[in-house]
Amino acid sequence: MKISPRRRARVAAAFARLRQLYPDARCELLHEGPFQLLVATVLSAQTTDRMVNQVTPALFHRFPDAESLARAAPEEVEPLLARLGFFRVKAKNIVALARQLVEHHQGKVPADFKALVALPGVGRKTANVVLGVCFGVPEGVVVDTHVQRLSQRLGWTRETTPDKIERELTALFPPEERDLVSHVLIFHGRRVCSAQRPVCDRCGVRDLCPSAGRAEHIGRKKKRA
Numbered sequence: 640m641k642i643s644p645r646r647r648a649r650v651a652a653a654f655a656r657l658r659q660l661y662p663d664a665r666c667e668l669l670h671e672g673p674f675q676l677l678v679a680t681v682l683s684a685q686t687t688d689r690m691v692n693q694v695t696p697a698l699f700h701r702f703p704d705a706e707s708l709a710r711a712a713p714e715e716v717e718p719l720l721a722r723l724g725f726f727r728v729k730a731k732n733i734v735a736l737a738r739q740l741v742e743h744h745q746g747k748v749p750a751d752f753k754a755l756v757a758l759p760g761v762g763r764k765t766a767n768v769v770l771g772v773c774f775g776v777p778e779g780v781v782v783d784t785h786v787q788r789l790s791q792r793l794g795w796t797r798e799t800t801p802d803k804i805e806r807e808l809t810a811l812f813p814p815e816e817r818d819l820v821s822h823v824l825i826f827h828g829r830r831v832c833s834a835q836r837p838v839c840d841r842c843g844v845r846d847l848c849p850s851a852g853r854a855e856h857i858g859r860k861k862k863r864a
């Protein structure tokens with residue numbers, strides 16, 4: 640993918656500013672170690688980190704590692720996830736995931752993209768979250784709803800689908816920055832540049848953002864018919 644030096648410089652300036660604004664940007668899913676982050680990320684599909692953080696302390700207290708979760712029946716796990724949507728499916732998925740880890744990886748989370756996406760319920764996004772946060776080696780940039788919206792508003796991409804946006808962001812940032820790119824965008828999206836009410840007047844990257852003052856309809860998810 641060809642990217643002009645001018646564009647690279649513009650993106651780098653906005654990223655540097657966001658890093659200054661959010662020096663504490665990090666993954667907000669509560670976890671201790673790769674196994675718990677993997678499970679928390681699988682649980683975060685179709686819900687918020689805040690909701691997941693409400694259920695995982697009790698879940699990880701009872702099932703702190705792959706071995707203990709692998710021995711559980713999904714029905715034992717369901718009540719602990721009952722506040723989440725699709726909790727029965729999610730309970731089944733994380734038990735299957737733990738069993739695979741025990742069976743094929745000695746109960747450890749592999750630091751390998753291909754091995755991760757081969758696990759049940761683990762897609763590119765989840766694999767990159769775990770590789771980035773726990774091992775510092777993401778294959779690509781994690782594109783969630785905030786990263787999708789913000790990268791469009793900031794003019795970092797004109798693409799509109801997560802896969803294509805991931806490809807573009809991955810070409811824009813070296814491997815050692817990819818993890819932080821998603822965290823600063825997610826922090827900014829949650830605090831300032833929300834989907835419905837971006838607060839451009841108080842935004843620290845306003846001077847570097849082509850959507851300033853007219854962002855409401857940029858990067859929003861289309862409503863389902």
Ligand code: SF4
Nearest residue numbers: 832839842848851854
């Ligand atoms: S200027 Fe507005 S649209 Fe641009 S990043 Fe800031 S809040 Fe978002």
